[in-house]
Amino acid sequence: AQTVTQSQPEMSVQEAETVTLSCTYDTSESDYYLFWYKQPPSRQMILVIRQEAYKQQNATENRFSVNFQKAAKSFSLKISDSQLGDAAMYFCAYRSPYSGGGADGLTFGKGTHLIIQP
Amino acid sequence: DSGVTQTPKHLITATGQRVTLRCSPRSGDLSVYWYQQSLDQGLQFLIQYYNGEERAKGNILERFSAQQFPDLHSELNLSSLELGDSALYFCASNLAGHSYEQYFGPGTRLTVT
Secondary structure, three states: OOEEEOOOOEEEEEOOOOEEEOOEEEOOOOOOEEEEEEEOOOOOOEEEEEEEOOOOOOOEEOOEEEEEEOOOOEEEEEEOOOOHHHOEEEEEEEEOOOOOOOOOOOEEOOOEEEEEEO | OOOOEEEOOEEEEOOOOOEEEEEEOOOOOOEEEEEEEEOOOEEEEEEEEEOOEEEEEOOOOOOEEEEEOOOOOEEEEEOOOOHHHOEEEEEEEEOOOOOOOOEEOOOEEEEEO
16 A cells, blocks of 8 residues: 655745645555645645656646655655745645556645745 | 535534535546545545446445435435544545546535534
């Protein structure tokens, strides 16, 4: 079974600065999908960014980018120019490329609580 | 707004009772997933339905069951409720089992007293 580890329960960053959230995962599969989801105080789960393991290029969505290191099984999220609205829980998630047997379900890390200091 | 709707938003019930949570996927999505978020277990995948058929099971208790109807909405049935079942229950959807991201509804907060 795959596992996802987020080793930083909480991170704090000054507004307008850059912060990196860490995520490592354990899998024996060679192809898979990785995601970062944001959960603000409203509790809504919002997709931030996704990465396909077969793609070497790191995904980028506006101020959000990832550093995907496949050999190290690392998938960190960088938030540039942090804004007050970025304050939330951030979850790293893994999905198997296979179908059935629970493989389509996402495996989540425990989350990192991001605090933005004004 | 993800386009996934869930009702009710909040539910308070007593131990031993049975409740039904409802989910309507995004227009055109065939797959529905159910997740449980609790302080103890974090976010856990429970079960997936695809076009009316059960597709995959995760950490779903035997006291829990789900179904997906011909109009593609889904219901999660929780019975013989225990205090530990208190959690936020999310529904997510996507177009097909092989698609990438899943889009989450706003969740149903279940409190068992």
